Every structure is written in C-alpha cells, then in structure tokens.
Amino acid sequence: MGKDSKSKEPSGSKGKGKQPSGGGADDGGAKGKGKVGKSSDGLGTCTYVKARHILCEKQGKINEAYKKLQDGWLSNGDKVPPAEFAKIAAEYSECPSGKKGGDLGWFPRGKMAGPFQDVAFSTLIGATSAPFKSTHGYHVILCEGRKN
Structure with missing residues (x-):
C-alpha cells in the first residue's frame, strides 16, 4: 500500500485545457484517454460506445423530435427501444446516418467532437x-452499449 496507489499518472494533456477543435473524426484519438474513470458507475471507464443519434440544424426541429420520443416513451419513464428511436431518426435527422435509423455503430473515445x-x-x-x-447542430443520443 505504498506510494504507488496515490501517485498521479503522467498524462500528456490534463484536465479541461484546449482540445483540438477539428470538427469530429480527428486522427488524434489518443488525446481523450486522460479522462477515464471519472465515476464509480462505470460510465467513465469504457473505451467504446454504441449509439444512435438524431441531428438537426435547428433547435426547434430537435425539440420536436425529442417531444415525439417523450410522448411515446420517455414521459412514462420507459426507455426508448432502438427500433422506435430509429423511426424518429429516419424522419427527423439531417445526418446521413438518419437513413440507417441514426445508427453510428461502435466508436472509440476520442473520435467524436467534445x-x-x-x-x-x-x-x-x-x-x-x-x-x-x-458544432454540427443539435443532437439527441440513444446509448445502446459500452465495451472496453
């Protein structure tokens, strides 16, 4: 139980300093790995996430899509099934992934913008x-899974 258990890790870019703002899929994927483990529930410790999203240029349109999700599922405290989220993504999303129900598949920490x-x-x-x-507009995300 010596000094090693409390020693700080040398992690290049630390904290909330300036991050490269390139738009989205940047090749500097290793930079985001310094913020792993920020919570005890496992949310900050995964390396990959599987998600769907809805992207709209205007805030009013994303609010309309979110209201549709709320009316159908969220207002009852239920989780939105991926198939239902996909229908609304196909209807509202302005991202090319909207044609696939907003499916982004698995992506690593450090690939997407802030x-x-x-x-x-x-x-x-x-x-x-x-x-x-x-920086790309307004979003709603459905998280479908996590892995290391």
Whole structure:
C-alpha cells in the first residue's frame, strides 16, 4: 500500500485545457484517454460506445423530435427501444446516418467532437439524452452499449 496507489499518472494533456477543435473524426484519438474513470458507475471507464443519434440544424426541429420520443416513451419513464428511436431518426435527422435509423455503430473515445463524446459516454445504456448542441447542430443520443 505504498506510494504507488496515490501517485498521479503522467498524462500528456490534463484536465479541461484546449482540445483540438477539428470538427469530429480527428486522427488524434489518443488525446481523450486522460479522462477515464471519472465515476464509480462505470460510465467513465469504457473505451467504446454504441449509439444512435438524431441531428438537426435547428433547435426547434430537435425539440420536436425529442417531444415525439417523450410522448411515446420517455414521459412514462420507459426507455426508448432502438427500433422506435430509429423511426424518429429516419424522419427527423439531417445526418446521413438518419437513413440507417441514426445508427453510428461502435466508436472509440476520442473520435467524436467534445460535447457529443461527453454525452455519448455519459448516457446510461438504453437511455436517451436530452437535446444538446455541438458544432454540427443539435443532437439527441440513444446509448445502446459500452465495451472496453
């Protein structure tokens, strides 16, 4: 139980300093790995997440899609089944993934831009995020799985 258990890890870029803002899929994927393990529920420790999303340019449109999710599932406290989320993504999403029900598949930590990654990796499995803004527009995310 010596000094090793409390020693700080040398992790290049630490904390909330400036991150490269390149838009989304950046080749610098290793930079985001310094923030692993931020919670005891396992949300901050996974390396990959499987997600679907809805992307809209206008906030009003994403709110409309989210309301549809709420009316159908979320208002009852139920989790939205991926097939139902996919129908709404196909109807509302302005992302090319909308044609596939918003399916983004598995992606590693460090691949997606700041707020999108933060929400994707902090949303519980089976849960749907509230609408949020990124550099690409407004999103709602359904987290389908996690793995290391």
